[in-house]
Amino acid sequence: MKKVLSEKETHSLMKTLTEEQRHFISNYIVQCKKLKWLDVLSRSKTDFTYKNANTPTVNIETNEWTLKTIIDGGYRKRPFKCDCGASLRHQYIVYNNKEEKEYKFGSTCFEEHTNLDAQIVKDIKRGFYLIDIELDEILIKYKKRELFNVSSFLHLKDDPVAADLIKQAKLNIPLSTKQIDELRKAEFHYKHNKNKQEAYKGLNELQITLIEKLPLKEQVELVKDLIRKEFHYEDLPDTVDSAEIQLFVKLGLPLLNRHRIRFNTIEFFSQTEQVTSEAATENKQLSFKEANEITYDVFMKRHLHILKKVRENQDRISSDNEKIWLNIQNNIKEFRDGKEFNHSAFKGDINHILKHLDLGLENMYG
Ligand SMILES: [Zn+2]
Structure with missing residues (x-):
């Protein structure tokens, strides 16, 4: 520089x-x-x-x-x-x-x-x-x-860093990029603390201690889910071997993305594996029409090996891409339950994940 x-x-x-x-x-x-x-x-x-x-x-x-x-x-x-x-x-x-x-x-x-x-x-x-x-x-x-417009940040005046930045802007002095970032960070913490106040109402000390020990990113995710009352227990399999997931359920706390990414795939793929092997024998001869209006079973027959490959490597999926992978799995599950399925979105998403994991399979859906 x-x-x-x-x-x-x-x-x-x-x-x-x-x-x-x-x-x-x-x-x-x-x-x-x-x-x-x-x-x-x-x-x-x-x-x-x-x-x-x-x-x-x-x-x-x-x-x-x-x-x-x-x-x-x-x-x-x-x-x-x-x-x-x-x-x-x-x-x-x-x-x-x-x-x-x-x-x-x-x-x-x-x-x-x-x-x-x-x-x-x-x-x-x-x-x-x-x-x-x-x-x-x-x-x-x-x-x-x-000049930087601070009018939407005035509620941050109790934060000492933000207060100085607001004062600077009010003196008609522009803010540096670093200062604007600081102001946005202060806003992020303000919102998170406000959400926490709401979400912690009715929680006991043990629950709060556990939440406070989480990294900030997961804390934010969990607090938002607490407010929305989305616990994600509906996806829970009958048996869970993770002690942490068991603890979360026992304490009545929403499950985190990284929890769901685990059991979602494990349970889900082991179930569908049987279905698809049956489907494979039944659907050996596909007419052109059938191939276009693809059924869930046929879909799984075609893509299961790729999905399994991703599942084997899912620990390497970055937090940015975690949502995409979770979304793919949810869509497939809904497909199984009879909902409409967007194939081109699936191809785009799975390609993105494959490229991200560098499994050398990205041409599969090229
Ligand atoms: Zn000197």
């Missing part, structure tokens, strides 16, 4: 902002850099802890260096000094917690004056660079008047 604007261009665009806007955005950039600093240092601390996992007495230097702030002397000015004597435009004020002493460094030489690891310094500099690019993006959008 290359820096879009030169220092001069950034400076002249900054000059077009009002005092209030400039102050807000400069403050945002400094906050981002402080967070980045903290983030990189705490991550490196984790690595350090891990490496020394066998030495229980190891004393970890928790955040020895804290970035207090960064001050900007202004374009083409170098009013500040680094501790080594160099003149600076940007001065990093860093506090050493161990020595209880404040240091003032330049961005290019804080590496030499601190005991920070070279990789950490590299990560920090990289992070700061990306934040500078984000500022450029905001400034370019400002020039083009590309």
